[in-house]
Amino acid sequence: xxxxxxxxxSRGIGAATAIACAERGMGVLLTYNNNPESAERVVKEIVSxxxxxxxxxxxxxxxxxxxxxxxxVRVALRETWGRDGFEYLVNNAGYGLYNPIATVTEDEFDGLxxxxxxxxxxxxxxLLPLMVDGGQIVNMVSATSRTATVGVAPYASFKGGxxxxxxxxxxxxxxxxxxxxxxxxxxxxxxxxxxxxxEFEALLASQTALGRVGEPEEVGRVVASLLSDExxxxxxxxxxxxxxxxx
Numbered sequence: 001x002x003x004x005x006x007x008x009x010s011r012g013i014g015a016a017t018a019i020a021c022a023e024r025g026m027g028v029l030l031t032y033n034n035n036p037e038s039a040e041r042v043v044k045e046i047v048s049x050x051x052x053x054x055x056x057x058x059x060x061x062x063x064x065x066x067x068x069x070x071x072x073v074r075v076a077l078r079e080t081w082g083r084d085g086f087e088y089l090v091n092n093a094g095y096g097l098y099n100p101i102a103t104v105t106e107d108e109f110d111g112l113x114x115x116x117x118x119x120x121x122x123x124x125x126x127l128l129p130l131m132v133d134g135g136q137i138v139n140m141v142s143a144t145s146r147t148a149t150v151g152v153a154p155y156a157s158f159k160g161g162x163x164x165x166x167x168x169x170x171x172x173x174x175x176x177x178x179x180x181x182x183x184x185x186x187x188x189x190x191x192x193x194x195x196x197x198x199e200f201e202a203l204l205a206s207q208t209a210l211g212r213v214g215e216p217e218e219v220g221r222v223v224a225s226l227l228s229d230e231x232x233x234x235x236x237x238x239x240x241x242x243x244x245x246x247x
Contacts, residue, residue: 001025001026001027001052001081002025002026002027002086002087002088002227003026003027003028003029003077003081003083003085003086003087003088004018004021004026004027004028004029004086004087004088004089004090004227005029005030005031005073005086005088005089005090005127006018006021006028006029006030006031006090006092007030007031007058007060007090007091007092007093007123008031008032008033008060008092008093008094009028009030009031009032009039009042009055009090009092010030010031010032010035010036010038010039010041010042010055011035011038011190011191012188012190012191012216013092013140013185013188013190013216013219013220014030014090014092014093015030015038015042015216015220016215016216016217016219016220016221017090017092017219017220017223017224018030018042018046018053018220019042019045019046019049019217019220020217020220020221020223020224021088021220021223021224021227022046022049022051022052022053023049023051023224024224024227024228025051026051026087026088026224026227027051027052027053027080027081028046028051028052028053028054029053029054029055029056029073029076029077029080029086030042030043030053030054030055030056031055031056031057031058031060031093032055032056032057032058033057033058033059033060033093036055036057039055040055042055043055052080052081053080054076054079054080056069056072056073056076058093060093060094060114060115060119060120060123061111061114061115061119062114063114063118063119063122063123066122066123066126067126069123069126070126070127070129070130073086073127073130074130077130084130085130085131085132086127086130086131086132086135087131087132087134087135087136087227088135088136088137088138088227089124089127089131089135089136089137089138090137090138090140090223091119091120091123091124091137091138091139091140091162092140093115093119094115094116094140095112095115096152096155097111097112097152097154097155098151098152099151100150100151100153101153104153104154108154109154112154112155112158113154113158116155116158116159116161116162117158117161117162117165120139120162120165121165124137124169128173131178133176133177133178134176134177134178135177135178135179136178136179136180136181136226136227137166137169137173137178137179137180137181138180138181138182138183138223138226138227139162139163139165139166139169139180139181139182139183140182140183140185141159141160141162141163141166141182141183141184141238142155142156142159142184142185143184143185143186143187143240143242143245143246144156144159145157145159145160145163145184146184146240146246147245147246159184162182163182163184163238166180166181166182166236166238167180167236170235170236171236174235179232179234179235179236180235180236181226181234181235181236181237181238181239182237182238182239183219183222183223183226183238183239183241184238184239184240184241184242185214185219185240185241185242186208186214186240186241186242186243186245187201187204187205187207187208187213187214187242187243187245188213188214188215188216188218188219189201189213189214189215189216190216201213204245207245207246208242208243208244208245208246209243209244209245209247210243210244212243213243214241214242214243218241219241222239222241226239
């Protein structure tokens with residue numbers, strides 16, 4: 001059995017990814033930050049469907065905690081799966097901020113940077129010794145890096161940086177057979193940034209070729225598929241999952 005670690009796996013796209021991976025037979029180790037109850041619900045759903053899962057607390061913004069987290073991962077892998085390593089890492093944890101550049105504070109900027117770029121960089125670095133050769137990293141980026149959307153400049157900038165980092169990961173980890181790709185969701189019905197109002201959802205739907213916003217499950221299934229052997233020749237790519245957003 002292959003094991004996948006999904007950060008921010010207690011809700012939204014992360015939860016949908018965790019469930020989709022479990023449905024493909026993977027063991028799932030998901031992380032949460034502030035909502036252990038939601039994480040436990042995802043774990044129970046996976047287990048009730050015949051899968052195996054565990055949840056660990058992780059604040060991706062706090063890179064000083066990563067060494068301790070790696071130790072907890074070692075214990076969870078051994079206790080749940082009798083393993084010392086894992087195959088896949090999905091850097092998904094994140095949050096949104098909708099402010100124009102003129103009003104973004106330095107603290108807001110730094111918070112987004114820590115979660116969306118610095119965190120994935122150093123968490124991947126910390127977990128690499130536990131990742132088996134031939135594994136894969138999937139970084140969750142955003143279609144907002146392709147389309148300039150007013151109010152999300154810091155978020156989109158760091159997601160763009162993570163997309164670039166993905167290619168460097170693919171280059172540097174290739175000797176171990178480790179692939180790295182990114183997934184760029186478009187408008188998805190999640191709680192990111194406080195969720196979608198009816199008016200905002202209608203606007204996003206009008207900007208999408210398929211005429212609606214996407215569901216978390218539609219992104220999660222793409223991630224799970226990308227992790228499978230059927231896509232083992234896909235590497236260093238950014239795949240937009242948006243229904244045709246602003247094309």
